[in-house]
Amino acid sequence: MSKIKFPLAVLKPILDHLHLEEKKLKKRKQELKKEDPYEDQDRVNDNASIDTDAAEEAGHERVTALKSEIDRTLIRVRKTLTRINLGRYGQCESCGKMIDTDRLAVDPTASLCIDCAKKLPNKKQ
Numbered sequence: 001m002s003k004i005k006f007p008l009a010v011l012k013p014i015l016d017h018l019h020l021e022e023k024k025l026k027k028r029k030q031e032l033k034k035e036d037p038y039e040d041q042d043r044v045n046d047n048a049s050i051d052t053d054a055a056e057e058a059g060h061e062r063v064t065a066l067k068s069e070i071d072r073t074l075i076r077v078r079k080t081l082t083r084i085n086l087g088r089y090g091q092c093e094s095c096g097k098m099i100d101t102d103r104l105a106v107d108p109t110a111s112l113c114i115d116c117a118k119k120l121p122n123k124k125q
């Protein structure tokens, strides 16, 4: 079995895209930190009303949800970068078959072929 499935000319734009994506996600995470009321340093000393507390909690929950979404995407991006380095890009993680290139064009981080992805209806892979 040959190790490198895609020529560098094909992988290069994907790599560039993934690195850019990683950078954007990291930046977004930093920005989110500032939006999280729980990260507010003044908060420790304020005797906020219950209303404020509730608003802070809602804000914190929203930020936490967004953060975990970003983390999931970051993991996908990093996993894809690792697979490129290993020469396994485009190979289904489950069955080892090549993933359809149309599928990869839509989602470069796809790690399962269409057949395996269908078997996992709840997991968007």
Ligand SMILES: [Zn+2]
Residues within 6 Å of the ligand: 092, 093, 094, 095, 096, 097, 112, 113, 114, 115, 116, 117
């Ligand atoms: Zn598969």
